[in-house]
Amino acid sequence: YRALYNYKPQNDDELELLESDIVLVMEKCDDGWFVGTSRRTGLFGTFPGNYVEK
Known part of the structure; x- marks a missing residue:
């Protein structure tokens, strides 16, 4: 998947x-x-699914 937008972790x-x-x-x-x-980054975590596309 590729990120469409920047996302700053909350x-x-x-x-x-x-x-x-x-x-x-x-x-x-x-x-x-x-x-x-x-x-x-090699980091693991959660993120909004609507910020990425296949």
Whole structure:
């Protein structure tokens, strides 16, 4: 998946996204949040699913 927008984490378990980041999505939650790892930083966390596209 590729990030469409920047996302600044609001909590410790959230993943920072920068536009065009590649994210390996591991899980899609029913509430619209995704769980995955940023290829840029190697960090793991949650982020809004509508901020990325396949």
